[in-house]
Amino acid sequence: MRILCLERDNVTQLCDPDSDGDVYTSSFELFPFHEGATFSLYMGVYNGNGPYAGQFCTVRCLLDLLAGPSHWQRTLDRAREAQRLAHEFNKELAYPAVFFNVPVLTRMERVSDFNALFRCFRPHDKRLKQGEYVTLEPYLEGNFRQFDQPTNNRLGIGWTSPAAGEPDIIEHIPTAPVTIYATKHKNIHSSSSIAHAFSHFTWHVTGSHIICGLQGVLSGLTYTLTNPQIHSVGASFGTSDGSVQAITDFFRTHKCNNICRGWDRYIPDRNSLPQVNFLRDSSADSCHIRQPCLPQQHGFRHNDVRYYKNCNKEVPSAPEHQREENSMNSYV
DSSP states (O other): OEETTEEOOEEEOOOOOOTTSOOEEEEEOSSOSEEOSSEEEEEEEEEESSTTTTSEEEEEEESSSOOOGGGGHHHHHHHHHHHHHHHHHHHHHTSOOEEEOOOEEEEEEEOOTTHHHHHHHSOOSOOOOTTOEEEEEEBOOSOOEEOSOOSOSSOOTTOOOOOOOOOBOSSOOOOOOGGGSOSOOOOOOOHHHHHHHHHHHHHHHHSSEEEEOOEEEEETTEEEEESOEEEETTOOSOTTOOHHHHHHHHHHHOOOOTTTTTSOOOOHHHHHSOOOOTTSOGGGSSSOOOEEOOTGGGTOOTTOOOEEEETTEEEESSOHHHHHHHHHHTTO
């Protein structure tokens, strides 16, 4: 909508289909309600025919980039993986304990001409551009806070802290009958036990990565979370992935509770050792690990192994004349 030939609103195009197949546009405010190290967050409204229509949303923009689809891939991957593991965790606890907002990708259709004016009254760094890619996700209402101990206190190059303060909407939680969850149930003493147990659970199930940076709102014993961090052994989840160091830091401070006691933990020495198959066929490689011949099968005395297999050849452990001298000395 234009006023005196000036564009009034920030408006997005139709977003990608969400998990229910619904698509929306969004119109949002002229200034962000939060700017972190990576993102600027704007409050908007869903426009469309799906169940979110008319509800508040968060428009997330990359702060220092004219973002394209590839810039958001890691963020979307982290959210999808977190929600997948949250579903498994809910089955373990036999009730809906943890949910993650999964954002959808869209593009800026129109940028308000009044953004620059509002920057004078509400200073901020983000300058929206027409055509840049942003994401939409439900707006979280309630006491937004961090539920776990950050594992990235020692930030390195390329290792950015997660943006804090993202809101979401607690009223719209994916609902499912409790009967879909496992029948076994564990006693839960406090809500903090759930958050710490969930991070531990992600390592216990995957053996390759752990989900931290649990931030969002809590309603009863149900968490609705957003923008998770994932630390993986292979550092495959973007710049916020602290890899083995962050995983080690988590388990150094983590104390198991009645939910996660007995689950697998990360053990640096064991998990970092290379896996070697000592039973592989020796003909597969030209040079392989030396293996001693069995003494009893070759007529040698115990602890008197003289030959080693190397490159499919028998190599004497000592020259022939030295072995004869040793045998003569044994009778002296």
